[in-house]
Amino acid sequence: MHGDGGDVLSVAQFLIAMQTAEKLRRNSQTLRIEHMEMSDQGMYQCVVSNSEETAQGTSEIRLGDSPPALVSAFSGALLQPGAAWSAAVRVVAAGRAAAEPLRRARGTQGRGKVHPENHRQQVFPNRTLVIKVIRKHADEGGYVCVATNPLGQTSRSKMNVLIMEAPEIDPIVIKHDLQLGMRMRLACVVSKGDFTIQIQWLKDGSPIAEDQQIAEKILDEYSSTLSFCSLAVKHNGNYTCQASNAAASRNYTVKIIVNGNNVLSQSCNQMCYLE
Structure with missing residues (x-):
């Protein structure tokens, strides 16, 4: 030179x-x-x-930023009304430490609302969205997390949130003074809960055996009955109606104690279970 x-x-x-x-x-x-x-x-x-x-x-x-990368993304969620829910995303921008705060991170619902939008929702600095007291019509739908760097480059993560109401079983009413040979019917009615609902009867925690001579009948999508044409000592026990959907399973149990003497003939008992 x-x-x-x-x-x-x-x-x-x-x-x-x-x-x-x-x-x-x-x-x-x-x-x-x-x-x-x-x-x-x-x-x-x-x-x-x-x-x-x-x-x-x-x-x-001068070096321009690369688009931020969403290392861990959302996944779908099935929730129940009234519960709390949180979703987190981990963001890394090229050339930056993972712990460095992102310039902007927001969660948007399918209708384009930016969260948080009310007192039930909170977004923390670690990019976690928390929704307290889940409400079906207000919170159900698609969510998107959008990460943006200073050059306006973005990365997105999408998820769908489905909110289902768990089954609720009405009280099962039985007579207190059950006698041998009496007729009786147990009715299980699921008054709340999203479909599809599966209903199953159990005796002492197990499926009811055929030799118990108890007639089970599904009435519709939300109700089922057990019919006893002639009560016997073998019918003593705890009877549980179990209702389940994708959100949860709920049980209602009643105890049957049979006392006294037979008052119905065996022929009536046979006709009951031939229906």
Whole structure:
């Protein structure tokens, strides 16, 4: 390298404003940075001098942000009204530490509302959305988390939230003074809960055996009965109606104790179970 007077420059050096690392390759005229990272951006200065004068040149390296990456994304959720729910997303922007706060992260529902929008909702700095006291019509639908970097580049994660009401069984009423040979019917009515509802009867925690001679009948999508045409001692026990849907399973149990003497003939008992 030569100065204006034709003399050979005696010193050529680079002053690196950001860092000096093994990945920097330099000779008297060239600086090479391998595998450019965000930490490499900044002002670089080259200084040359001879015995009479010094000259310098500067250059700035600017690096644009890459789109943020959603490392852990939402997944679908099945919730019950009244419960609390939270969803979190982990965001990493290229060249930045995972713990660095994102410039903007928001959750939007399918109708385009930005959360939080009321006192039941809260978004924390770690990008977790919490909804307290879930409401079916207000909170059910699609949710999107949008992460945006300073250049306006975005990444999205979508999820669907389905809110289902668990079954609720009306009280099962029985007579207190049950006698041998009496007729009786247990009715299980599921007055609340989203369909599809599965109803099952149990005796002492197990499915009812055929030799118990108890007639089970499904009336519709939400009710079922057990019919006893002639009560016997073998019918003593705990009877449970179990109603289940995708949200939860609910039970209602009654205890049957049979006392007294037979008052109906065996022929009536046989006709009952031939229906």
